Amino acid sequence: MPIAEYISTLGDNPYFGAGFGLAGIGASTIYLITLEVPCRDKSYQWVLQWITTKGARKTQHLSVETSFEQFDSGHVVTKYDFIPSIGTHYFRYGNAIRNRYTNCIRKSLRDIFRNSRRSSTIGNGDHLAILGKPISSVVLDKGISDKILEDVKEFINNPTWYSDRGIPYRWGYLLHGPPGYGKSSFITALAGELEYGICILNLSDKGLTDDRLNHLLSCAPQNSMLPYQVEKVEKKQLNRHKVRVYLKTAYAGLTQLTLSGLLNCLDGVASTEGRILFMTTNYKERLNPALIRPGRVDLIEYIGHCTEHQIEMMYRNFYKDQTEISKKFAAEVRSRNKPVSAAQLQGFFMKHKDGNFDALVEDIELIWS
Numbered sequence: 001m002p003i004a005e006y007i008s009t010l011g012d013n014p015y016f017g018a019g020f021g022l023a024g025i026g027a028s029t030i031y032l033i034t035l036e037v038p039c040r041d042k043s044y045q046w047v048l049q050w051i052t053t054k055g056a057r058k059t060q061h062l063s064v065e066t067s068f069e070q071f072d073s074g075h076v077v078t079k080y081d082f083i084p085s086i087g088t089h090y091f092r093y094g095n096a097i098r099n100r101y102t103n104c105i106r107k108s109l110r111d112i113f114r115n116s117r118r119s120s121t122i123g124n125g126d127h128l129a130i131l132g133k134p135i136s137s138v139v140l141d142k143g144i145s146d147k148i149l150e151d152v153k154e155f156i157n158n159p160t161w162y163s164d165r166g167i168p169y170r171w172g173y174l175l176h177g178p179p180g181y182g183k184s185s186f187i188t189a190l191a192g193e194l195e196y197g198i199c200i201l202n203l204s205d206k207g208l209t210d211d212r213l214n215h216l217l218s219c220a221p222q223n224s225m226l227p228y229q230v231e232k233v234e235k236k237q238l239n240r241h242k243v244r245v246y247l248k249t250a251y252a253g254l255t256q257l258t259l260s261g262l263l264n265c266l267d268g269v270a271s272t273e274g275r276i277l278f279m280t281t282n283y284k285e286r287l288n289p290a291l292i293r294p295g296r297v298d299l300i301e302y303i304g305h306c307t308e309h310q311i312e313m314m315y316r317n318f319y320k321d322q323t324e325i326s327k328k329f330a331a332e333v334r335s336r337n338k339p340v341s342a343a344q345l346q347g348f349f350m351k352h353k354d355g356n357f358d359a360l361v362e363d364i365e366l367i368w369s
């Protein structure tokens with residue numbers, strides 16, 4: 001069949017009716033795969049957005065899509081995006097579209113889906129698809145970040161180890177230490193690194209009961225991260241489901257949630273298999289031992305005051321290509337003999353965006369003000 005005929009058959013694909021089609025075409029020998037992305041499929045919006053930004057910029061058939069973006073300040077901006085309109089659109093993807101072999105074309109299609117998901121920021125109901133913060137942007141003391149990342153990956157990649165031994169496939173972490181040292185930021189970045197999404201629940205909701213929490217957790221979307229806050233204790237639960245859920249509660253009276261109800265949700269009968277739980281707290285000593293007993297918490301890590309190494313790395317994250325100066329700055333800070341948090345450093349650097357070293361040293365006391 002001549003190539004023109006192959007291509008013309010694509011025209012029969014409904015582009016937006018129940019989805020749209022993606023096709024890979026071989027060069028000398030013709031291999032053609034059409035892939036329908038139904039509009040109910042989770043990747044539909046990602047791929048559409050990806051095609052819009054990457055593939056179909058030059059198309060002359062456009063539709064408008066209006067959206068509203070709300071910033072933390074409450075300010076709302078209306079955005080008008082132009083997406084490919086109903087019809088057939090062709091686009092190139094790298095060089096792979098010229099590949100001869102169908103498995104290469106399949107790989108290209110898979111790449112398209114991965115890339116579109118990574119670049120998408122589209123929320124779906126109460127879960128967001130992606131997190132932008134790279135794990136390297138959260139500077140913990142040497143080795144901590146890698147240690148936790150390796151540990152989580154080891155857990156994720158070995159489900160059979162648990163099932164073979166009849167052990168519940170769950171894992172828990174406790175990050176503790178003073179406020180503003182990156183416990184929450186690290187968990188967020190870790191979710192991004194593992195390509196987990198975010199889903200937010202508010203445990204401060206006064207109407208939240210043990211039963212309701214149980215129900216909400218059992219309905220948590222696939223591959224999600226579920227963090228908790230319990231009064232002075234914050235617990236972050238990273239579920240194997242790929243969406244992250246923020247849960248905040250004060251079990252001591254503010255809600256109808258009880259400690260025993262919470263414990264049941266964590267590892268009771270209804271508890272999800274394959275769950276990774278992250279708890280964070282500023283006061284480990286105040287935690288009920290039942291909350292952090294082995295089986296609920298398997299790795300405890302202290303995230304403490306910034307070391308010289310962290311100060312240097314924070315400096316380099318803010319002011320690029322300043323390796324030597326970052327060391328000097330770290331020495332200046334340490335010479336004050338005062339504990340410093342990453343949040344304090346961040347606030348200080350934000351007031352000195354130009355990175356003038358002399359000004360930084362002159363104002364250094366402002367870090368603690």
Ligand SMILES: Nc1ncnc2c1ncn2[C@@H]1O[C@H](COP(=O)(O)OP(=O)(O)OP(=O)(O)O)[C@@H](O)[C@H]1O
Binds near residue numbers: 182282
């Ligand atoms: N280690 C770090 N590296 C980079 N930025 C950090 C780090 N720690 C904190 N920050 C910055 O400081 C802010 C507060 O950090 P974060 O909320 O993660 O701290 P926390 O330890 O979870 O605090 P809390 O115990 O109060 O919840 C964030 O905006 C983050 O950007």
